Amino acid sequence: MSARETTMTEIRHSHGAPAADAPPALPRLLHGIRAQGASTLAEHLALHGPLALGGSGGRRRHQREHAAALIDEIELSGLTGRGGAAFPTATKMRAVAGARGRAIVLANAAEGEPASLKDRTLLETLPHLVLDGGLIAAEAVGADELIVCACSSAAAGIDAMEVAIAERADELAHTAHAPKVQLAIVPSHYVAGQETALVNFLGGGQAKPTFTPPLPFEQGLRRRPTLINNVETLGHVALIARHGSSWFRQLGTPTQPGSTLVTLSGPVAHPGVYEIENGASLSSLIDAAGGTTARVRAALMGGYSGAWVAGERLGGVALSKEHLAPHGATLGAGIVLLLSEHACPVAETARAARWMAGQSARQCGPCVHGLDAMADAFDAILTGASGARGMQRVEALAALSTRRGACAHPDGAANMALSALEVFAAELADHARHGPCESCSRAGELPLPLRPLDAAEQEPAA
């Protein structure tokens, strides 16, 4: 395995020296971040230099050429979306740019996955980098509005972004064709950040997915073409626009260039958000976090819609699409959850399955019933009530939950359940036969807020 060792910066301990030059290595996004609080506009400009919105002053033809060149550069960089789907960013931008009507850009930080903290971290620490990326994206697709969508649970991020938008008001007022920039606060439940749910919510509806087509890039918010990019993706866009695609490709793998933010949790000395080179080894990430504090039983890669990978297979794992594929896993939105040997993997999976069921938008029958039944099936295994049939039941329910919802939420829950069947086969069989183990009564290790959808919906959306 040719995992490339790399240095990583833990956010709390990062002290990058300000420099206007492109940082050649890591950290990139997290370069020069403060130990606490957000970089001010002055600090941001000292570090990165001014943002050249090249086409904004010139004639319309010049603008169009500049926009096309921006998208070309992003295409050359090979940047893919960091919200979990890893869709090529330039392809998305080109589709929006080519759609009929004036576009809108949504900077998506509606981070409903409790195991991910990177989006709120970016809002909290680097709001101007996010805004730069949003402004460039708006220029690239010809948008006249940029809406930063923050998760309602990210209070510090919301505050920092409010201040940052106010700091930019002057600059934007004096820039021709600058988009109107707003902040929207989105409910904190899991599917609220899904693209159609975001469009639905901002349009006055509930933060729940809708049935597509049309997809948002054709007809999104107010029926206008809508570009929805994760805020980390936009952070990379801001750097690519300044330093170019070749610079971006100096890190990462040929198919997955650049760096990625990863939220690491579990039995490590310093859990948190790290910037890694794509393709870095998992062990280098764990080292950067101060090493493990207990033996690792398994990892849930990609979060609660991701896949379990057994601890004994983690040694050689590199954090790239190609290296994770044989394990049936992806990094998703950059999430690595480690489970210690002290935890019961069956109890943890049952909790995760119940949580995913609770996060259903409760719109599509197969998701409502399938995910509840899947959580029930894991509970029955856990308590020894299911007998040997319990695992077959989970498998059948996973099949019934796949590709049958308006969004991929049930698919994600099924994916996680199926990986548990494989990785924890022995433990599941043991519980199904003999009931709870000694570790079952321990408090859950996986970070799962008790946040049912209905409660989240009632949160004030200012």
Add this chain to the structure above:
Amino acid sequence: MSHRVLVNPITCEAHGMCAELLPERITLDEWGYPIIDDTPLHGSQVEHAMRAARACPTFALLVQKERAPRRERTPARG
């Protein structure tokens, strides 16, 4: 030009009419929601599919002409 059957899972309320009218393509799961074979319909099935779509009380069953791209599924998280 071929046709496919698909369901809007949000508006579907598990009335089950579709499985009655198009059993060659649609079965019901244990909760009464349709499990659909979405491979292209044979010529003679198109009219039956259309009839099933018209009979759906919530208009959740759709017959899609093949030329349009197949429904892209959006990721649960953008």
